[in-house]
Amino acid sequence: MNLFRFILLFVFVMPAVVPAQEPSSHRFESEHGAFIADSVASGLSQPSAIEFLPDGRAFVLQRDIGEITLIDFRSGEQVNIGNMPKMLKFSDSGLHDIELHPDFAENGWIYISYSEGEEVHSTVVFDRLKIKDKAVSERERIFSADAFSENSYHYGGRIQFSGGYVYLTVGDRQHRDKVQDRSNHAGSIVRLHDDGRVPADNPFIGVEDERDQPRPELWTLGHRNPQGLFVHPETGELWENEHGPRGGDELNLIKKGANYGWPEISFGFEYDGGPIGKGIVHEEGMEQLVWVYVPSIAPSDLVIYQGEAFPAWKGSFLIGSLAFVHLNRLVLRDGAVVAEERLASGLLGRIRSIAVDADGYIYLGSDGGDIWRLRPE
């Protein structure tokens, strides 16, 4: 063996003997003490939502392959739910969210959102379903957004229950021209009864001015791609985070009938650096954001933490970061962000989903394929 071949061996062959298995735990420092992230499930594809069942198991969505996977984190058992609806699985389409009905223990209803249509003509739809013997046994359409696009981006799709209603987010589908047009659902949050009926006191019902004829389902408008939605456990307020343009990722307090300004006003810039819309951040009649990430972190899921395991984080807003691969913690007081901390940077991968179990342990779904469980050291 000559030297050249020896070097080739070293460069190209040696790495292959390194174990393929990454360590399944990482230790991180935080302002309020160290914590450990343990991998409690792996091999998952784009886990876009984690929803705990009363028995401690959890549904995990695998977005791009369109599977609801029932996982027992104690035994490690994973079961894919059968008889799933037909959906589009392409680019950013797939399964977006899953949420149990507040009375799930009595009625068994599970709400999901997913992309429906063809690669060149799709929208986001919301169903409720029941599961029996590890398969969908019953299913009803709750809402189909009039937010069709020839591309497969910006679906939104988050689901939250509050005060007897269900709130659903719809992305702008990269059709900015449709967002301020209230005669479709692109770039909005809609409010419905749990069976899909439209509440009679929705804000745009009966509004027919020179501008357009608004859809009755609309609750707010002017959003871009809302991927986080959470009801504050103490105040009952609805909070939302959305992917803005470059430098314009927003946290918003959702108010009935409000217009969040996209694409007219934004803190962000076009990816080439130019201004967006009117290049302004404030306009009469449009709602102001509470927080904007500069630079953009690509915020995913949102949870307002109330658990016991991390007492110092009680009341904190936990937001997953796809682009900056960390768990973002915001501290709010009197409706304003007063502190931001970036937790678990780097090692856990792109954080796509967040959930908290009954003991307050935090679960993060990562594009690396793992569900990471956080516990204090």
Add this chain to the structure above:
Amino acid sequence: MNLFRFILLFVFVMPAVVPAQEPSSHRFESEHGAFIADSVASGLSQPSAIEFLPDGRAFVLQRDIGEITLIDFRSGEQVNIGNMPKMLKFSDSGLHDIELHPDFAENGWIYISYSEGEEVHSTVVFDRLKIKDKAVSERERIFSADAFSENSYHYGGRIQFSGGYVYLTVGDRQHRDKVQDRSNHAGSIVRLHDDGRVPADNPFIGVEDERDQPRPELWTLGHRNPQGLFVHPETGELWENEHGPRGGDELNLIKKGANYGWPEISFGFEYDGGPIGKGIVHEEGMEQLVWVYVPSIAPSDLVIYQGEAFPAWKGSFLIGSLAFVHLNRLVLRDGAVVAEERLASGLLGRIRSIAVDADGYIYLGSDGGDIWRLRPE
């Protein structure tokens, strides 16, 4: 030469042929475009303040060696001012700030703050002086803080003029027990006429309750180590940032007679992780902070940017970070921080002072010994 000696040569000798001179420019990305930092002065020791003169030259303080250095950034000429007052130069003591009187062009007054006393018994004092032929020609004591300590930490020492008054910050001198006691000046901001007289409408004048007899110079209390102080160019509000405990670095809007809570209330923790004071963040009669850095960045100087060179940063709060070695940019709206950006991370060193010249270029004094001038790429 055998192989071993060859390797030794490579490892230990080769680096010596690398030029000792570091590059004098760095390029950084930001949300609003790339910018360049050029070293425009070097060899300075702890540059704790930069103050431009009308002719474009600047006074730079060298904290630990107690020098006022007059620098012409165009020619590079540096001149140390002679006939300086005697001061303590030890640990964190030395020269803290320099500020021109608003009518400097007419009256020639320059205000400085520095540590006075012995290593085991010192405080912070404020003088005004005139400079002639590169030496102090005249000097008057404006204020000597009753904030003596046996250690050499937490002096504060920032100076700002506003509305005909001069505002001065005094650190807590690591005597927490003195901060809520209004009969001394530790942990306070004081307000004086420009000649040192006490304004008749200062908030604690005439207040003599069961608690203590407050000093008439006090404007606010409950501060820890305020190293940033700046009058908002548009609103006239006085803003302050201070080194808190671990996880408790604060940005505050300074209001007449307010109590900022140290050490009773704080977002921070003891360095061993335990609670501070009552372990609470809110108490009746104490002012709430606007922003807290988690984790602590060790904020130094504060400037509210109004220059032309970086139009996207207009109105931003620029704060130097000693611990996290970057320039921190906060975006405020309606009195709340809505965005934070970390600029020029790492390469420029611990940022101790900030100034803006007439064209809007930003100057950063670094513990690496350089003054860095920022310009858009």
